[in-house]
Amino acid sequence: MQADVTIIMQNYNVSMTKLRDAVYSVINQSFERMAFIFIDDWSTDYDISYFFDEIKKAWNYKRPNMPLHLIKKPQSGPLDPRMSNHGHSFCRNWGLDLVRNFSEHRKLSDFVFFADSDDELLPNCLEILWNNLQQDDEIDISIGNFTRDNVKWINERDRAYRIINDIEEYKLPDAKPVNNLQGLKILCDPYMVNGHRITGPSVPFCATWNKIFRVSLFDDVQFPDYRTKDDNFTAHRLIWNSRKIVFTPMITYFYRPGGNLADKNLYKTVDIIDAHADRIEFFNKIFKDDIDNTSEITLENFKDKILINRIIVDERLVYLYTLMTVYTTCNDMKIKMRCVAELKNYIQLWKKDLIAYEPRFLEQCLVTEKKMLSEMPL
Template structure:
């Protein structure tokens, strides 16, 4: 089959423990005219061989191998070779509902949207996954005004993830995931939203996000903190100009990232960006501490304002 309506892109790196379950959930899709593009990022645990095995077995699976370059390069490559008019993304350790593709496609087609958003839930073990449902969200299913869509990007229950959305391939023509960066979704989601003519949200859970300690989202490093902080600084500039009502919420997230950055570089000696260090200092020194922060964040932020020396001592020995 060459007439695919949806191309599902799955970056793969040392995911042998979970990959087969992920692909099984995609092979069970109620919508059949989909292609699965597996981009192996120089895996060493058997994932590479599994990708090739699956590609030989199924006509709608394509396996591509690249030198270790990260998920952004994999996604960009997947978009480049995709045959479908619609693009979806799945992480190689997650699980999707059987209607993941069909429901998404039906709704963006029905409402003429360029992007469709759906809800996700979290799980630790496969047996914990629940059937797709429409409960537990403060948002109702509807076509979104652009400002509301931007606001929802900042809500963790929706988020600026790539995997809980469906995209018209056409909006990627001049937008790419920033390569050699972590948290690359932060750098492009608001740009894709801005470029879209219409965005639809469905209050249905279609994606199951696995929680485990090896996930990029659960591992902190100076690179991950710097990359996310840099993306948020750029996003703030955009929101301040184009969506001032959303800017405050965006700034609160950037302030939290700035505090996280200061805690990390004070706790662990090492190389860091002087420009980002200066930006973090300016933000934390100039803006009020958000009221919705938890006690720990508030205490550390106030301590930073009062005494950077004391702040450093606490970072070294207490955190």
């Protein structure tokens, strides 16, 4: 039977309790036409072979006619020099290649869903996202909401189950598609309040997990090797490639902060800075005419022009905020010096836009810059 969606999950040394919960949350999905690719990336804490046997039995009992691929220690490609495995970027790309090249004549599926091996999908996760996807043939990404794993996790899980079982909520009248520019605006929205950034809806749009993607979006997009925050490098590209995106406020996924890789905060810190710099460079390229004010403004494109300008400004705000945050939380002097240099440079470069859009944030930037410079060694 042809699968509609393939779930790709990579694992590295996640505790067996969490791993079992994650895998069974996939197996027990209410959605039927799905394939599952599980990649164990050189785990050393246990022999995954025993768990593979358990997965096969459970999968074949639940959906005997649907594809299952269990991969242990991918042999091709170099290992991440910082760790003893390939890294989740490699595994995600590996899984995508398997989906695209399932056989000579067809793909494994036209859509793909990524899940972390220490998280859980709600039982109706794929069904909800798939139903939203069916609203319009041009929808390329269907996104669900999530909740974090914390001390209130059990209560939140019970609440989420109740929401899913509520027929009126399940109809999701407010899950309306947006185009790629509107999607980028949500992704880059800094949610500035009195010069301080708070968490907005950008998180579900940025994370790779808890989304159904059309596989063709990845034709010119790959997850970058050796990056612990690889989704920050790909989210804007995938949204830009899409025609329409749909988001549901319903909780469909349980996210456990901390990740399923043995990465270090220093790597994450560098990746976050590089990812936002990459996003700015990407926008400078695709919106070059708008930035240079060389593109013609017409009645038809006026709204898009305003939206593009706001996307560019918002991402610049986020980048400056990131530099200031990293400076205060990181102890590595090289990274601190980079933050100071780039903050000083971009404040001057973007000062006009900051004055126009976020004067209070500019004031905060200038105060922080002065403080940072005073703390730097001569």
